[in-house]
């Protein structure tokens with residue numbers, strides 16, 4: 001296991017290099033796109049909002065220690081897991097897994113994940129989780145689909161943290177209380193029941209076909225009295241002042257791709273709109289379910305400094321890797337060699353940088369307790 005990445009604390013991302021800046025100056029709310037001045041300040045979004053490929057590689061697994069049961073859950077890293085699929089120069093998780101997860105697992109995408117982690121920490125005032133768990137009660141945490149890690153380890157050095165993912169995406173050097181496992185969260189989980197104080201799942205939109213089943217698995221492994229927290233985003237870009245142009249790239253490219261790919265792939269990119277977190281947790285048996293919802297700006301356009309910071313980092317996340325967020329979806333919906341992709345990327349970047357456009361996405365955290 002010497003080479004095996006094992007999870008962890010993500011280091012703070014460097015400040016984004018995007019050109020927009022946060023400002024708290026007062027300005028007139030502009031109602032229509034046509035009326036908006038380039039530098040005019042939009043209305044403040046209130047947050048939180050109380051509720052309401054393939055170049056196929058040789059995947060012959062003859063040397064693998066995994067055996068032939070690809071559908072089993074927890075596995076150690078084998079050579080085949082490291083045999084990434086490549087799509088137009090970007091790498092994706094191994095075909096060993098049955099899943100078709102849509103973002104690459106390379107450094108460029110992991111940078112975006114680190115920036116995402118940062119804006120979500122700003123959004124939650126530096127809290128990693130919202131359930132009322134005291135530090136001393138946090139003995140064991142499971143983070144499914146962990147990506148580059150959830151940063152709990154340093155803050156809770158006595159907590160045992162297990163992070164899982166399809167790809168070995170965690171940094172190589174991690175604190176000793178962190179363990180990383182290659183695991184497909186859509187397959188039956190192999191952990192013993194009743195052991196985790198917190199099951200954490202964040203930004204799994206596009207990864208899960210059956211959310212109730214996901215929460216059933218979480219319920220089984222949670223200890224009685226333990227908690228499950230789900231944080232999700234609907235990546236559809238909306239605006240309250242009609243500044244997202246109906247015929248622009250945000251709408252006809254980004255929103256269209258996520259909508260259509262969701263249908264084709266049989267996964268939801270609209271977890272919030274479809275209410276899948278609360279519904280799944282209720283059906284799984286969790287109680288004391290609570291939630292908090294936000295609108296997160298795609299850019300530093302809000303007057304509120306905290307939201308502007310969130311927006312600046314969200315914009316940086318997207319500008320850093322618009323391709324990574326869309327390439328697989330484009331190929332799925334439009335076909336691999338469909339013309340126009342690069343032009344859409346360029347328009348998308350231009351719209352993301354425009355201060356006339358006051359786009360936002362929805363984020364919702366839902367948490368529930370397993371009864372004693």
Ligand SMILES: C[S@@+](CC[C@H](N)C(=O)[O-])C[C@H]1O[C@@H](n2cnc3c(N)ncnc32)[C@H](O)[C@@H]1O
Pocket residue numbers: 093099101105113116117144145146147148149164165166167169183184185186201202203204207
């Ligand atoms: C958008 S990233 C979020 C990472 C992390 N949870 C966070 O919030 O920073 C989604 C992660 O889920 C992982 N993932 C997708 N499908 C998965 C599956 N079926 N099993 C395990 N991990 C999966 C991806 O590899 C990726 O690292």
